[in-house]
Amino acid sequence: MSQRAEIFEVSPRDGLQNEARMIPAAEKIALVDALSAAGFRRIEVASFVSPKWVPQMADGADVLAGIRRAPGVRYAALTPNLRGCEGARAAQADEVAIFASASEGFSKANLNATIAESLARFGPVVDAAKADGMPVRGYVSCVTDCPFDGAVAPSDVARVVAALREFGCYEVSLGDTIGRGTPDAVDAMLAIVTGEMEAAQLAGHFHDTSGRALENVDVALARGVRVFDAAVGGLGGCPYAPGASGNVATEALLAHLTAAGYETGLDAGAVAAAGMMAKGMRDGG
Numbered sequence: 001m002s003q004r005a006e007i008f009e010v011s012p013r014d015g016l017q018n019e020a021r022m023i024p025a026a027e028k029i030a031l032v033d034a035l036s037a038a039g040f041r042r043i044e045v046a047s048f049v050s051p052k053w054v055p056q057m058a059d060g061a062d063v064l065a066g067i068r069r070a071p072g073v074r075y076a077a078l079t080p081n082l083r084g085c086e087g088a089r090a091a092q093a094d095e096v097a098i099f100a101s102a103s104e105g106f107s108k109a110n111l112n113a114t115i116a117e118s119l120a121r122f123g124p125v126v127d128a129a130k131a132d133g134m135p136v137r138g139y140v141s142c143v144t145d146c147p148f149d150g151a152v153a154p155s156d157v158a159r160v161v162a163a164l165r166e167f168g169c170y171e172v173s174l175g176d177t178i179g180r181g182t183p184d185a186v187d188a189m190l191a192i193v194t195g196e197m198e199a200a201q202l203a204g205h206f207h208d209t210s211g212r213a214l215e216n217v218d219v220a221l222a223r224g225v226r227v228f229d230a231a232v233g234g235l236g237g238c239p240y241a242p243g244a245s246g247n248v249a250t251e252a253l254l255a256h257l258t259a260a261g262y263e264t265g266l267d268a269g270a271v272a273a274a275g276m277m278a279k280g281m282r283d284g285g
Contacts (some may be wrong), residue, residue: 179209
């Protein structure tokens with residue numbers, strides 16, 4: 001019997017957030033609907049952040065209002081603070097995500113706060129989400145390398161993971177934000193982090209800047225991780241991570257997992273079609 005692995009699709013949010021062209025909500029809605037039809041169980045649709053900092057995500061409520069909600073699919077939104085959580089709740093997101101950095105340099109650039117300050121902000125967000133019965137996912141950025149601070153110690157990652165665990169995050173996604181992570185570095189990080197949170201509650205989020213994303217997926221699989229974030233078309237990049245390119249492409253990850261004997265429940269043809277749609281959005285509609 002095949003083992004199961006899950007791909008958490010992030011293209012509508014993480015994939016599109018850094019695109020220069022302002023993509024109409026109708027195009028984003030069409031992409032989400034295409035992804036829903038492909039068999040994903042979880043899709044990151046929007047982020048409720050200040051439009052001043054991420055203008056591409058200003059229409060999150062419109063996107064969530066316009067999608068066709070498929071049975072059994074959870075539609076997620078990124079929420080940096082209580083105001084964002086309230087916006088996600090009003091837009092009927094199914095779950096929310098909070099995000100911290102394992103490096104001080106990136107935390108200050110991305111969140112304008114130290115790690116400790118950013119974590120302190122999450123308490124009200126988690127309390128509000130729990131009061132509404134909304135699951136909370138956690139993200140940790142720069143789990144091996146930071147564009148400002150260089151190599152990140154695994155113990156620093158573990159401390160942030162432990163904090164997110166204590167908040168009650170049902171899962172924590174570990175991000176190689178700038179795609180410089182080597183298999184050895186990812187393995188060393190996971191060896192420490194799995195002492196704070198079981199592999200079954202972790203996800204891998206690998207960018208393919210250096211062409212090692214699938215190698216890092218294999219390392220994570222060997223450590224027991226079975227959930228991986230990806231974006232169709234390999235879209236993505238962070239506006240606060242200089243030099244970061246796209247997420248690992250869902251199409252490539254799906255083929256890789258399938259070849260390794262993992263069942264994902266995804267329709268490869270539908271995933272490819274969504275990837276073509278996403279690339280068209282990136283290239284100008």
